[in-house]
Amino acid sequence: MKRVAAIARKELVHIVRDRRSLAVAILMPLAMVLIYGSVIDMELRDLQVGVLDLDRSDASRELVREMTASGFIVEAARLASRAEVEAGFRRGRFRAVLVVPAGYAAGDRTGIQILVDAADAATAATVDNYLQAVVLRAARERLPAAGAPPPPFTARTRIWFNPELASAHFVVPGLVALVMMMICALLTSIAITREKEVGTLEQILTTPVAPAQVILGKALPYVGLGALDAALILAVGRLAFKVPMNGSWLALAAYTLLFIVIALAVGLLISARSSSLRVAMMAAIIVTMLPTMVLSGFVFPIASMPRALQAVCQLMPATHFLVVVRGILLKGQNWYPLQTAILAAMAIVILTLAARSFRLRLE
Amino acid sequence: MSGEAVLARGLTRRFGRFTAVDGIDLAVAPGEIFGFLGANGAGKTTAIRMLCGLLPPTSGEATVAGIPVGRRAVELKQRIGYMSQRFSLYEDLTVRENLEFFGGVYGLSRHRIAARVAALLPYLGLAGTENRLTASLPLGYKQRLALGCALLHEPRVVFLDEPTGGVDPLARRRFWDLIYEQAAAGVTIFVTTHYMDEAEYCGRVSIMVQGRIVALDTPAGLKATTGGRDMQDVFLRLVDR
Amino acid sequence: MGPLASLMRKEFLQLRRDHAMLRLVLVLPIVQLLVLSYALDNDLRNVRVSVLDEDRTPLSRGIADALWESDVFVPGPPLASGDDLARSLKVGRCDLAVRIPAGLARDVAGNRSAAIGVHVDGTNSSTGGRAAGYAEAAIARAATGRDGRVGAVRFFYNPELESRLYMVPGIIVMIATIVSAMLTGMAIVREKELGTLEQVLVTPLGSLQYVAGKSAPYALIALVDLALATGFAAVWFHVPLAGSPLVLLAGVLAYLAVTLSLGLIASVVSDTQQQAMFTVWFFLVFAIMLSGFFFPIENMPPWARVLTWLDPMRFFLAIVRGVLLRGAGFGDLARDLLVLAGMGAASFTGAVLAFRRATS
Numbered sequence: 001m002k003r004v005a006a007i008a009r010k011e012l013v014h015i016v017r018d019r020r021s022l023a024v025a026i027l028m029p030l031a032m033v034l035i036y037g038s039v040i041d042m043e044l045r046d047l048q049v050g051v052l053d054l055d056r057s058d059a060s061r062e063l064v065r066e067m068t069a070s071g072f073i074v075e076a077a078r079l080a081s082r083a084e085v086e087a088g089f090r091r092g093r094f095r096a097v098l099v100v101p102a103g104y105a106a107g108d109r110t111g112i113q114i115l116v117d118a119a120d121a122a123t124a125a126t127v128d129n130y131l132q133a134v135v136l137r138a139a140r141e142r143l144p145a146a147g148a149p150p151p152p153f154t155a156r157t158r159i160w161f162n163p164e165l166a167s168a169h170f171v172v173p174g175l176v177a178l179v180m181m182m183i184c185a186l187l188t189s190i191a192i193t194r195e196k197e198v199g200t201l202e203q204i205l206t207t208p209v210a211p212a213q214v215i216l217g218k219a220l221p222y223v224g225l226g227a228l229d230a231a232l233i234l235a236v237g238r239l240a241f242k243v244p245m246n247g248s249w250l251a252l253a254a255y256t257l258l259f260i261v262i263a264l265a266v267g268l269l270i271s272a273r274s275s276s277l278r279v280a281m282m283a284a285i286i287v288t289m290l291p292t293m294v295l296s297g298f299v300f301p302i303a304s305m306p307r308a309l310q311a312v313c314q315l316m317p318a319t320h321f322l323v324v325v326r327g328i329l330l331k332g333q334n335w336y337p338l339q340t341a342i343l344a345a346m347a348i349v350i351l352t353l354a355a356r357s358f359r360l361r362l363e
Numbered sequence: 364m365s366g367e368a369v370l371a372r373g374l375t376r377r378f379g380r381f382t383a384v385d386g387i388d389l390a391v392a393p394g395e396i397f398g399f400l401g402a403n404g405a406g407k408t409t410a411i412r413m414l415c416g417l418l419p420p421t422s423g424e425a426t427v428a429g430i431p432v433g434r435r436a437v438e439l440k441q442r443i444g445y446m447s448q449r450f451s452l453y454e455d456l457t458v459r460e461n462l463e464f465f466g467g468v469y470g471l472s473r474h475r476i477a478a479r480v481a482a483l484l485p486y487l488g489l490a491g492t493e494n495r496l497t498a499s500l501p502l503g504y505k506q507r508l509a510l511g512c513a514l515l516h517e518p519r520v521v522f523l524d525e526p527t528g529g530v531d532p533l534a535r536r537r538f539w540d541l542i543y544e545q546a547a548a549g550v551t552i553f554v555t556t557h558y559m560d561e562a563e564y565c566g567r568v569s570i571m572v573q574g575r576i577v578a579l580d581t582p583a584g585l586k587a588t589t590g591g592r593d594m595q596d597v598f599l600r601l602v603d604r
Numbered sequence: 605m606g607p608l609a610s611l612m613r614k615e616f617l618q619l620r621r622d623h624a625m626l627r628l629v630l631v632l633p634i635v636q637l638l639v640l641s642y643a644l645d646n647d648l649r650n651v652r653v654s655v656l657d658e659d660r661t662p663l664s665r666g667i668a669d670a671l672w673e674s675d676v677f678v679p680g681p682p683l684a685s686g687d688d689l690a691r692s693l694k695v696g697r698c699d700l701a702v703r704i705p706a707g708l709a710r711d712v713a714g715n716r717s718a719a720i721g722v723h724v725d726g727t728n729s730s731t732g733g734r735a736a737g738y739a740e741a742a743i744a745r746a747a748t749g750r751d752g753r754v755g756a757v758r759f760f761y762n763p764e765l766e767s768r769l770y771m772v773p774g775i776i777v778m779i780a781t782i783v784s785a786m787l788t789g790m791a792i793v794r795e796k797e798l799g800t801l802e803q804v805l806v807t808p809l810g811s812l813q814y815v816a817g818k819s820a821p822y823a824l825i826a827l828v829d830l831a832l833a834t835g836f837a838a839v840w841f842h843v844p845l846a847g848s849p850l851v852l853l854a855g856v857l858a859y860l861a862v863t864l865s866l867g868l869i870a871s872v873v874s875d876t877q878q879q880a881m882f883t884v885w886f887f888l889v890f891a892i893m894l895s896g897f898f899f900p901i902e903n904m905p906p907w908a909r910v911l912t913w914l915d916p917m918r919f920f921l922a923i924v925r926g927v928l929l930r931g932a933g934f935g936d937l938a939r940d941l942l943v944l945a946g947m948g949a950a951s952f953t954g955a956v957l958a959f960r961r962a963t964s
Contacts, residue, residue: 018878018879020879020882020883024885028886031890032889035890035893035894035908038904038905046902086760086930089760089930090926090930090931090933090936090937091936091937092926112756114758115757115758116757116759116760117930118759118760118762118763118765119760119762119770120900121762122647122767124765129737151744151748152712152717152718153711153712153717153747154747155719155720155721155744157721157722157724157736158721159732159736160723160726161693161725161727162727163726165726165732165733166729167730169727169729170730190878194878276624277877277878278877279625279628281878282625282786286632294644295639299730299898300644301648301728301731303649303650303652303699304649305643305645306642309642323696330727331693
């Protein structure tokens, strides 16, 4: 234990001396919470819409006024002819154009056109819905007698676990997984490969320390750093974005520990298999960071992917960890038999693989 | 323009409050082998870096191969060669590729590079290794290759910063033979070393302590003034004082 | 052979010998493009909906059937009770639950207003809200028999509303950025670590020549990657090349000047490759976030919108999407091209100055 402590202390000195890497390791997660928490917002604001008013009547001006009164839509341009539509799209001046037909004041509703720049398909659908709603309301208000009877039944929506649909509540648990992978897998693999490259690993191995102790000692400070980052992210999420904690801290700590073990094992596996620092760094980013960001349901829903890719997602430890963390924080669900089994199995398999390739390397 | 190959007057370099080189004066003649000795941390490397135009002096002035350092750095670099204590060629290039690269960087024509490489390879004892990756060469070969890269453009002054560190006596001997031949051809050699037997090979030797030159003379002269038996003894007496 | 040409030749020789790196640089972009294009898909699909039908009348069954008309929903496990509904949402057996209350048919027949419960798991703030919207629309359709639309809609450039068409150009941009900035990020610091930089510094090679020579090979790699990725995107994902390749090339060159220079600056100010990589990574995370790649810029809070003006990727992305999807020309993209060219010139100068400062 004393030997492990000696190596851990040495590693800690490395970490603290390298001010910039340390700053990145601590500031990046914080900045990510702040930016992700406020930037990922699917609710459209200040939608730029152009208007082509062929009617030029009080009624058509009223329609445009109502459109902008909603607060979501900004009148970005007043067009003189249809020829300007595509030029505006190409320049990115507006995302949609509302065409008011010449007979609008006289009651022509079917001639209304909504032209949407659908290059961005997701936004296009939302833009269409917004404009439809505005036009529909205006049409109904202006012709109250002709309006349809109220529907026999309506939907009453209740949003569970995140009633305000705050994106931060969704993203913060994901960031915990991402940062764990970054610190525990990426940094550990870099630290070990570096010693191998510089030759100091050989120097340490000539001392009576067991290889397992070396690895453990090197990994421990990164575990600490990872845990610190996770705590910071959760704290900022709570203070700045009011991310709730509905479950038990103990459950969260236990699952996080399990995930750390997996992340470390991945880091070890990478360092055992890579020939040089450059390769290790590229591999670490490709094997840990990208899949954790992309194939874990961190932002993009797994259910929307093709089957083959969904299967790949199931192989990512972060996928299962994310279900757990989100469940504990937002839903107050503390026990996940399926995820526990999968994560434990992953830990055992990756650790065994890493240990085996490490032994091969050292002999 | 003075005839000296290297001339320094009150050359000084400070890093913050620390004075690494403290007003050194020296004059080295063309074709001379000048030994630049001193303990680790005495300021030798800083002084050489200033003379090579890698580091601007805080005060004082120096002229190398007729060019004042600090200004006209490109012209200066064209006339000098430099080989550092750390083997610093590209390990993932072959011997020939390393030579061709430095030839190109020094602006030699393709024709000239081919001629120089053809002449240098046998001269350096590297014939037959030209297509080997530098990483696979023994250290002694690598050092001769580094010397080759520094001599390729026929510089008037060559700075060698501990050129023979870590190689066996035979390889060192071969290396010094090359240095003698270069000096005989009129190239000025400015060399630092920790091997005191090598100091004996130099025409004149300076000894640096804490940023100052405390002694400058021929090896024989130094032994006479300090009463040392050999250069090792001379060095210890001056540095300890 | 000039000094610049020698330096470039050396860089290429070294790159050719580094097989692992070469494989990574040439094969990986295609794999990334393929995986990311399928993964970064914001369209809603396979949302599991469970129905709790407490009414059990033809009307209630009709409402349930109306849900399956949407291609977004797939049936989840059936629900037995209100408790079961809460439980299913909590453990994630379904994403959305619809509760049709007992007596619905009776209320409708008696002209009393009735409500159908839509319960959605809001954990995923983005999909949750949209899934609820689809469910509400389906129920409204069942109630009125109409879809409540007025006028005509026309979708330009992407009539099928495939979000992939929009994401793929973004992924191409991201790959080009990662390759160019990461590789140059490590380029100079690697020579620093190996000690070869000093040997080059004593030669008459100028700062400008050194920076240009160091970045040229990586520019070529990035160009090859871009061409590979764009070709692949056209063949596999049917992304159109609506505009002129010349406009695209102009944007690419200006953008590479920015990323390569920023990579070199990161390399110059770092002492180890690890630090350089971190610096570049740090830059990349924010550049990607603020570029409008995933999240439309107009949705961002005002302070973040101001920051996007500093993000070169924002302008390059606008150029790539504009040219590929909308057929935008030089005139349409003049602002983005000019800003990018300015950024390119500024960062290249910055790289040369940073290198000069660091080495003297």
